[in-house]
Amino acid sequence: MARASVEVHVVRDDDGTIRIAAGPGASSDVTRAVLDVAGAVLAWPVLAATGLPTAEIHDVGRAQQWLWAVYGERTAAAVQACVAGESADVRVPSDPTGLAGAAALLGFGHWAARWWPASHLDGIPALEPDVLGLELAALTHECQQLFDDEGDQPDDCVAELIEDHRAALDPLIRWWQATPPSTEPARRLERVLRSVDDAADGAGLDGRELRSLRSALTRPRADGTPVDPAALFARHGDYALAAGDPLVTGGRVIARGAGTNDWRRYPPGFVDASETAVSWTARALGARRRIEVEVVAHSAAPVAGALLVAEVGVDAGRPSRVPLARRDDVWSGRADLELSTAGEGRSRIEIGVLLPGFDPGPGPDGGADRDAIRALVRRRLAAAAQPDVPNSAPHEGTSGPFLAEIAAATTDEDY
Structure with missing residues (x-):
């Protein structure tokens, strides 16, 4: 069935940048999928059903190699008219293409690697990073x-993705070999594996996993015993969600509350994405006042190396930072607090969590965006649990589901 044309708006700014707008924009970086491509940046609103990106073109000469293939000839001609000064503002119909669809899926995959709201508290399983990494390599x-x-163009990183995530190749091959060929997961598995093999060959990569992949793809495929995708990628680390009260250090509790969990302020894989992941307790120990902070860790959170801090502000004063260390499933830390005895119980205490050097600073609350993102990923996971059911694939601007989503949807962990 032919895809309907979409009207796009082509505008030349005063600085010479050409902007192609297609559909609604995104309200924040949390809801925007982005790709750095030759001569431009492409962006898609994650929460809107559109396959065409918005483009900010800073080098039209370089962009010509993909412009017509993403938007069609009429849009490419409109861009050239803007460059030549024949027009500065024009609307034209654009015909979505196969490359536009693949680019949208690649953009969404990069978004998922950064913003997927994995949370034990909210019941949203994490995506296996090595599986997603190889899917991104194939799509790139x-x-x-x-x-x-x-x-x-930092997103043109096929070789790096294959090298960083080659650990998933053996289980992906086993999954493919054990999946009936007529199913959607089998078709998607074979496409990813063949693309990875072709990309690795072109980049001159080698290694046991890649040689095993080449061998598997060149010999007759024999159906094996069905496997559980989630079990293939299960990780047995030291993470186990703890229950019970926070660590007690003595003293009299004078205040407690929840802090702010802003996903923008730390890298993926550090903190459970739930709004309730950050909590604090203020205690009186004689004349001293102490703040204790606990943050529910993401299942992949590092136990060493880069450490989070809690930013603590009292009554809108200058914030101070409390170092946090991972203990089982919790980042925790404590420090003395400047809190007058006259104000205890009535002072306003604000706490956020961040990674120094990564933190862009606090942004807008974005609660509605985060609720919409959770609803989106739950719909995608529900569809991923039934990848062969007609019309079950998500239609949120991308095709799908990803293999990483299928594996996550079958997990038997306690989410």
């Missing part, structure tokens, strides 16, 4: 027309 390879050799 399929979208090579978007990139050139200038070296300023």
Whole structure:
């Protein structure tokens, strides 16, 4: 069935940048999928059903290699008219293409790697990072027309993705070999594996896992015993969600509350995405006042290396920082607090969690956005649990589901 044309708005700004707007924009970086491509940045609103991106083109010459293939000839001609000064503002119909669909899926995959709201508290399972990484490698390879050799496109990273996530190749091969060929997961598995193999060969990569992949793809496929995708990628670490009261250090409790969990202020894989993940207790120990902070950790949170801090503000005063260390499933820390005895119980205490050097600073609350994101991923996981049911695939601007979503949807962990 032919795809309906979409009207796009082509505008030339005073600084020479060409903007192509297609559909609604995103309200925040949390709801925007982004790709750095040759001569431009492409962006899609994650919460809106559109396959065409908005483009900010800073080098039209470089962008010509993909412009017509994403938006069609009429949009490419409108961009050239803007460059030539024949027009500065025009609306034209654009015909969505196969490359546009693949690019939208790649953009969503990068968004998921950064913003997927994995949470034991909210019941949203995490995506297996090695599986998602190989899917992104395959999609990047399929979208090579978007990139050139200038070296300023961080999303053109096929070789790095394969090297970083090759641990998932053996289980992906087992999953593929054990899945009936007529099913959607089998087709998607084979496409990912063949794209990874082709990309690795083109990049001159080698290693046991890649040799095993080449061997599996060149010999007749024999159906094996069905496997549980989630079990193939199960990780047995030291993470176990604890129950019970927070650690008690003595003294009289004078205040307690919940802090702010702003996803923008730390990298993915550090903190449970729930709004209730950050809690604090203020205690009186004689004349001293102490703040204790506990933050529910993400299942992949590091136990060493980069450490989070809690930013503590009292009555809108200058915030101070409390170092946090991971203990089982919790980041925790404590420090003395400047709190007058006259104000105890009535002072306003605000607490957020961040990673120094990564933190862009606090942003708008975004509670509605985060609720919408949780609803989106729950719909996608429900569809991923039935990948062969007609019309079960998500239609949120991308095709799907990802293999990482299928594996997450079958997990038997306590979410």
